[in-house]
Amino acid sequence: MDDFVCTLKAGAVTRVRFTDMKGLSEHLSSISSALFVADENSSYAIPENLSDRCLVLSSGEEHKNYDSLFKIIRKALGLKLSRSSRFVGVGGGVVSDMTAFASSVYMRGAKLTIVPSTLLSMVDASLGGKSAIDFDGVKNLVGTFYPADDVIIVPALLKTLPEGEFLSGLGEVIKHAFLTKDKSLYHFLLENKDGIMARDEETLGKMVELSLKVKKEYIEKDPEEKLGIRSALNLGHTFAHALESITNYEVKHGIAVAWGLEMALAMGVEMAVTPADLKESADGLLSLYGYDTSLRIEKDKVPIFRSYKEKDKKRDSSGVQFITLSGWGRYVKVVPDDNLIAKLVAKV
Ligand SMILES: NC(=O)c1ccc[n+]([C@@H]2O[C@H](COP(=O)([O-])OP(=O)(O)OC[C@H]3O[C@@H](n4cnc5c(N)ncnc54)[C@H](O)[C@@H]3O)[C@@H](O)[C@H]2O)c1
Known part of the structure; x- marks a missing residue:
């Protein structure tokens, strides 16, 4: 470290x-x-x-x-x-x-x-x-x-730290792994699951360092979130905030972010922005650590989900902006239509 x-x-x-x-x-x-x-x-x-x-x-x-x-x-x-x-x-x-x-x-x-x-x-x-x-x-x-x-x-x-809080933090770490072109954090997470889950101090210290350095890349370029660069750290957050609200905050923030990451990349693939193999890398890492990315919302709750999404801060005149990725560490802002969101988040 x-x-x-x-x-x-x-x-x-x-x-x-x-x-x-x-x-x-x-x-x-x-x-x-x-x-x-x-x-x-x-x-x-x-x-x-x-x-x-x-x-x-x-x-x-x-x-x-x-x-x-x-x-x-x-x-x-x-x-x-x-x-x-x-x-x-x-x-x-x-x-x-x-x-x-x-x-x-x-x-x-x-x-x-x-x-x-x-x-x-x-x-x-x-x-x-x-x-x-x-x-x-x-x-x-x-x-x-x-x-x-x-x-x-x-x-x-x-x-x-209770296990749920630990997994919540790990959701943010996994998100950081995809926000950088340097794949060191991604490989570290793939190769050190046992040490991480056993909370080995040295392993956790290295993981925190790699993760913080990804955040540093963004905040140094846009310290007060005025240039639209730092907001890339919100990858998965528009989905996550809607899920947290709809479940009355029973789903912890970082666990909702892990699900939101999956949704954001699935959305990017549907919109022909995100390469399918990038989403597959995220699927693999999320399932390695036991995150349930198959969670879907009851159909009758989708309108409520949409209203929470609308309340999210990341909005411009064309609608609610979502962050997705066009490659490792390459973020893109998109405005998906409501039918696509419903298709992604609702139970069939
Ligand atoms: N400033 C920022 O950039 C930023 C970024 C992300 C989140 N946040 C804020 O952070 C908050 C969420 O943070 P959090 O998830 O750490 O929540 P938290 O501070 O509520 O901590 C979660 C739980 O863990 C307990 N806890 C703390 N340290 C512990 C330890 N060592 N052992 C056992 N239990 C311990 C706390 O008492 C609490 O019950 C939100 O309010 C969010 O808005 C701020």
């Missing part, structure tokens, strides 16, 4: 470092003026001697709200933190998004470290600077772009 840096804009550099539990403990203990934010499942990663500077929030997306944000800011104020102090988010994407948001607005911007503790937050939420809370039922409605200068990856933290 090699440390690396990601440059988002002049003066905003994220240093990504890999370490073990001992290294993490030493690093956190060395920060002189800091607030540590975790949730009840990730707080074990913070050394006990730092407990008076630690805020432990309730876990879950339902707590990604202004109540939690205010708790973070009040705790920072109670600790008399200044702009030169550091907010350290130790947790999954919910904790890191909220800690980043609080850090971005506290005294107009304090320092930020993210220690992601889920696979999804290691390969996705930790890098790229998006911070947010949900508001009035709308996910990530209120937020900022505020990259951490420091991201610490500790693969050992994944040992305690």
Whole structure:
């Protein structure tokens, strides 16, 4: 595992470092003026001697709200933190998004470290600077772009992660494997299933590094998602968001993304954009890791599926744009017609 840096804009550099539990403990203990934010499942990663500077929030997306944000800011104020102090988010994407948001607005911007503790937050939420809370039922409605200068990856933290959360993160990793012309991540996933599923630290560290480097390729070219490049990372997400909504979020995000990847490539093949052998490579990898790509929606639910799809952010005047691939790492935006979507997602 090699440390690396990601440059988002002049003066905003994220240093990504890999370490073990001992290294993490030493690093956190060395920060002189800091607030540590975790949730009840990730707080074990913070050394006990730092407990008076630690805020432990309730876990879950339902707590990604202004109540939690205010708790973070009040705790920072109670600790008399200044702009030169550091907010350290130790947790999954919910904790890191909220800690980043609080850090971005506290005294107009304090320092930020993210220690992601889920696979999804290691390969996705930790890098790229998006911070947010949900508001009035709308996910990530209120937020900022505020990259951490420091991201610490500790693969050992994944040992305690429930299997469903692990597979959810792995869905995003598989998506990244097809978003790059360099097939290293794809081959790594094909060849290291046993080590990955056994959560071997070294293997996971390498996988996270390869996956993060794919995200880095896109966000460095389009840090604030204004050029249409970074949005390629949304491959599979329009299908995924509709599936998550229709199942009332019972299907976890990354598992919905894995299904969405399959749907997006099937759509590309139908539209004569995606080569069939690329879709076959994705089918093979998804089934190797046990993702159910055969899932289809009851016919009478397709109109509801369409309405959720319409609510998705990726819309222009011609309709809802979907991302698909015309080759390894070559993304294309398409606007499929509703009959094609129904044909792909509905049970026959
Ligand atoms: N900022 C971004 O670019 C970005 C990207 C993707 C997702 N997100 C956000 O991330 C969130 C989803 O992240 P997530 O999947 O990590 O969810 P999460 O933070 O809710 O974590 C999932 C569950 O795992 C638990 N957990 C965390 N670390 C653990 C550990 N080491 N051992 C055992 N349990 C642990 C949590 O308490 C929680 O119950 C969403 O709010 C999403 O909007 C942000």
